[in-house]
Amino acid sequence: MALIVQKFGGTSVGNTDRIKNVARRVAEHRKRGDQVVVVVSAMSGVTDGLIKMAKEIMPLPSEREMDMLLATGEQTTIALMAMALHAMDVPAVSLTGAQAGIVTDGVHTKAKIQNITPKQVKNHLRQGRVVIVAGFQGETAEGQITTLGRGGSDLTAIALAAAIKADLCQIFTDVDGVYSADPRIVPSARKMKEISYDEMLELASLGAKVMQSRSVEFAKKFGVVFEVRSSLNDNPGTIVKEETKNMEDVVIRGVALDKNQAKVTLVAVPDKPGVAARIFKALADASINVDMIVQNISHGSGKPATDLSFTVEKADLLKAQKVIDALKKEVNFAEAICTDKIGKLSIVGVGMRSHSGVAARMFETLAREKINIDMISTSEIKISVVIELAKGEQAMKAVHQAFIK
Amino acid sequence: MALIVQKFGGTSVGNTDRIKNVARRVAEHRKRGDQVVVVVSAMSGVTDGLIKMAKEIMPLPSEREMDMLLATGEQTTIALMAMALHAMDVPAVSLTGAQAGIVTDGVHTKAKIQNITPKQVKNHLRQGRVVIVAGFQGETAEGQITTLGRGGSDLTAIALAAAIKADLCQIFTDVDGVYSADPRIVPSARKMKEISYDEMLELASLGAKVMQSRSVEFAKKFGVVFEVRSSLNDNPGTIVKEETKNMEDVVIRGVALDKNQAKVTLVAVPDKPGVAARIFKALADASINVDMIVQNISHGSGKPATDLSFTVEKADLLKAQKVIDALKKEVNFAEAICTDKIGKLSIVGVGMRSHSGVAARMFETLAREKINIDMISTSEIKISVVIELAKGEQAMKAVHQAFIK
Numbered sequence: 001m002a003l004i005v006q007k008f009g010g011t012s013v014g015n016t017d018r019i020k021n022v023a024r025r026v027a028e029h030r031k032r033g034d035q036v037v038v039v040v041s042a043m044s045g046v047t048d049g050l051i052k053m054a055k056e057i058m059p060l061p062s063e064r065e066m067d068m069l070l071a072t073g074e075q076t077t078i079a080l081m082a083m084a085l086h087a088m089d090v091p092a093v094s095l096t097g098a099q100a101g102i103v104t105d106g107v108h109t110k111a112k113i114q115n116i117t118p119k120q121v122k123n124h125l126r127q128g129r130v131v132i133v134a135g136f137q138g139e140t141a142e143g144q145i146t147t148l149g150r151g152g153s154d155l156t157a158i159a160l161a162a163a164i165k166a167d168l169c170q171i172f173t174d175v176d177g178v179y180s181a182d183p184r185i186v187p188s189a190r191k192m193k194e195i196s197y198d199e200m201l202e203l204a205s206l207g208a209k210v211m212q213s214r215s216v217e218f219a220k221k222f223g224v225v226f227e228v229r230s231s232l233n234d235n236p237g238t239i240v241k242e243e244t245k246n247m248e249d250v251v252i253r254g255v256a257l258d259k260n261q262a263k264v265t266l267v268a269v270p271d272k273p274g275v276a277a278r279i280f281k282a283l284a285d286a287s288i289n290v291d292m293i294v295q296n297i298s299h300g301s302g303k304p305a306t307d308l309s310f311t312v313e314k315a316d317l318l319k320a321q322k323v324i325d326a327l328k329k330e331v332n333f334a335e336a337i338c339t340d341k342i343g344k345l346s347i348v349g350v351g352m353r354s355h356s357g358v359a360a361r362m363f364e365t366l367a368r369e370k371i372n373i374d375m376i377s378t379s380e381i382k383i384s385v386v387i388e389l390a391k392g393e394q395a396m397k398a399v400h401q402a403f404i405k
Numbered sequence: 406m407a408l409i410v411q412k413f414g415g416t417s418v419g420n421t422d423r424i425k426n427v428a429r430r431v432a433e434h435r436k437r438g439d440q441v442v443v444v445v446s447a448m449s450g451v452t453d454g455l456i457k458m459a460k461e462i463m464p465l466p467s468e469r470e471m472d473m474l475l476a477t478g479e480q481t482t483i484a485l486m487a488m489a490l491h492a493m494d495v496p497a498v499s500l501t502g503a504q505a506g507i508v509t510d511g512v513h514t515k516a517k518i519q520n521i522t523p524k525q526v527k528n529h530l531r532q533g534r535v536v537i538v539a540g541f542q543g544e545t546a547e548g549q550i551t552t553l554g555r556g557g558s559d560l561t562a563i564a565l566a567a568a569i570k571a572d573l574c575q576i577f578t579d580v581d582g583v584y585s586a587d588p589r590i591v592p593s594a595r596k597m598k599e600i601s602y603d604e605m606l607e608l609a610s611l612g613a614k615v616m617q618s619r620s621v622e623f624a625k626k627f628g629v630v631f632e633v634r635s636s637l638n639d640n641p642g643t644i645v646k647e648e649t650k651n652m653e654d655v656v657i658r659g660v661a662l663d664k665n666q667a668k669v670t671l672v673a674v675p676d677k678p679g680v681a682a683r684i685f686k687a688l689a690d691a692s693i694n695v696d697m698i699v700q701n702i703s704h705g706s707g708k709p710a711t712d713l714s715f716t717v718e719k720a721d722l723l724k725a726q727k728v729i730d731a732l733k734k735e736v737n738f739a740e741a742i743c744t745d746k747i748g749k750l751s752i753v754g755v756g757m758r759s760h761s762g763v764a765a766r767m768f769e770t771l772a773r774e775k776i777n778i779d780m781i782s783t784s785e786i787k788i789s790v791v792i793e794l795a796k797g798e799q800a801m802k803a804v805h806q807a808f809i810k
Contacts, residue, residue: 016458016462020462053421053481053485054484054488056421057421057424057425057485057488057489057492058488058489058491058492061488062487064498065484065485065487065488065491068480068483068484068487068499068501069481072477072480072481072484075473075474075477075480076455076477078473079470079473079474079477080459080462080470080474082467082470083459083462083463083466083467083470083474084462084463086463086466086467087462087463093469094470096473096550099548120548143504143525145501
């Protein structure tokens with residue numbers, strides 16, 4: 001008998017028929033003798049409908065009241081899900097985030113979980129019930145309703161799994177698992193049987209978009225083994241867990257292409273202390289997230305100067321441009337070249353640690369394809385390169401072929 | 406500076422524009438320096454939509470889960486109402502029933518309020534905020550979400566008014582106040598400036614339908630003065646309060662016609678002890694509410710027998726007929742005559758206590774109109790007669806003319 005947390009997203013519970021389907025799936029698990037906690041999101045469309053009403057009233061509603069409003073979405077789903085299980089004669093009970101003991105800080109619309117006291121969850125499990133918990137929401141110690149922000153339901157599931165020491169946490173989604181590359185671009189991409197937290201984190205932050213980083217970070221911190229799998233079929237998914245020795249046998253776990261980046265190059269930046277700090281402080285003050293930073297010796301004038309390139313999200317490019325323009329006099333660089341016609345291609349794998357020559361092989365592969373590398377950035381288990389956007393998919397296929405086949 | 410509780414029903418908050426209108430009204434009150442607590446229902450249609458989804462899943466959903474589901478309706482309204490006040494620069498905060506300290510018993514879908522500890526309500530009022538409370542809902546001492554059943558939002562408003570010792574509780578509705586008769590039937594009907602709890606109770610249970618009896622009973626018990634008034638205009642409504650001396654100057658406060666009754670007459674019921682008890686026990690066991698009961702000497706056979714008539718709600722007539730048929734052998738009455746072609750006409754007024762001849766005047770009036778009286782039932786402040794349904798409105802007009810003008 002295992003204790004399992006199963007999380008279903010908004011699409012999986014998008015209408016009453018789909019809720020019944022999920023209930024059927026949960027009921028099957030329970031028949032095998034498992035204890036099941038189900039975490040659900042708001043039915044797809046419901047949250048958007050609530051936000052639309054709020055915007056009709058006020059362009060920028062209070063965050064406390066947004067939480068009060070949005071929390072009704074998951075509360076609706078949990079009640080309907082409990083009914084759907086009852087209809088199949090499965091004992092079940094619904095709990096709001098607050099009732100499930102999920103205590104957060106008071107940062108409305110993006111609260112952090114502070115602790116979980118799942119007394120009611122455990123009581124109901126002991127009494128043989130399936131426990132259905134509203135994802136995405138919690139309560140402050142003072143009894144204020146909060147929500148956890150994007151990807152909050154995944155976080156609820158993983159945090160609950162940690163709190164009740166579940167044997168497994170299953171994240172049901174609309175993909176079959178985590179792939180070695182986006183199968184829409186690389187048809188030969190393979191579904192991974194397992195992947196380490198760190199690899200998953202690199203992939204999550206690289207635009208693989210299966211899960212938000214913070215849920216994976218939480219799982220890593222508390223050692224929660226979880227599985228990403230499809231709510232549409234019974235195929236086994238991808239298990240995400242602590243790195244094991246044999247994971248290193250695989251050099252590269254996955255290849256990701258992020259088309260959502262833009263690049264700024266400052267030409268001939270005076271090479272003196274404090275200049276880089278000045279630039280990136282200004283960008284941070286404008287809440288612009290800088291991803292890669294590369295600095296080269298400048299080819300230009302005789303003075304000691306460097307070229308400084310960095311990438312930001314495409315959506316932030318205009319804002320970044322303004323910040324940079326405002327600094328031009330002070331910093332005294334020659335010019336700023338901006339482009340959003342770039343792609344960031346990354347390879348990820350814990351095997352890199354024990355296999356040499358990985359970067360060389362990647363660069364050779366791109367050279368063979370006549371693809372120029374603009375910027376390079378590496379971590380212990382990742383190599384990222386910035387290339388021309390138009391060649392992104394070609395590059396991804398070639399690199400996938402070279403490492404994963 | 407007064408402390409006021411204002412309650413707005415589902416129609417008044419039926420869409421975001423209406424919510425803004427209500428907010429404007431609340432804001433005006435606050436400008437005058439009043440402290441305001443607003444109690445709101447679910448937006449009209451929302452509760453029905455939720456019930457529809459529940460029924461799609463299961464014909465008879467668990468009552469606990471229905472409460473979990475339906476409580477989202479008011480929670481949505483309170484958040485939107487708070488936002489609408491914010492948009493007018495009025496400090497406001499929303500509270501669920503639980504957060505407002507409304508503690509109920511555990512009878513889901515028709516819970517009773519056990520006590521109210523409005524700590525948060527008072528705190529927010531002290532800090533100058535309008536407090537918006539979700540009507541219709543509460544929480545058990547164990548933290549289960551409950552709802553109060555039909556008319557629950559009125560009850561929330563009145564109970565809160567009692568708990569925070571409000572100066573006035575205003576129930577905004579789609580009628581202008583309480584009328585001496587239904588103005589659609591009696592065009593000369595007058596809106597009353599004030600009415601006693603007891604008169605309101607008699608009228609509520611007589612199909613005047615402005616408010617549920619239990620809210621009025623609660624107000625009477627705790628001495629909460631409340632006003633029934635329209636959410637569509639600024640006309641003063643009807644104040645409902647403890648009986649005052651000068652109220653007795655008015656003999657008849659109102660005339661009500663209940664078309665929703667049916668009559669059963671058992672002919673020649675053996676006149677021996679225990680027979681009536683047997684009959685009404687059987688009806689009660691079938692959860693049939695019996696309203697009026699009248700017993701006459703039977704005109705039939707030589708044996709000691711009586712005719713026994715009683716009224717039930719129209720919807721219960723078929724069920725009552727079955728119960729009676731099943732008793733025929735045991736009780737040995739001659740026949741059962743059932744009809745739903747009746748109306749119950751009632752006059753209500755605390756002035757009856759001090760004015761004699763009221764019944765006589767009512768009966769004379771009906772006689773002049775050639776309207777036959779089927780059954781009569783009286784209380785200290787009420788006289789009800791059952792008459793032919795087709796003559797109900799004619800009778801109502803005549804009686805209203807005779808007493809109220």
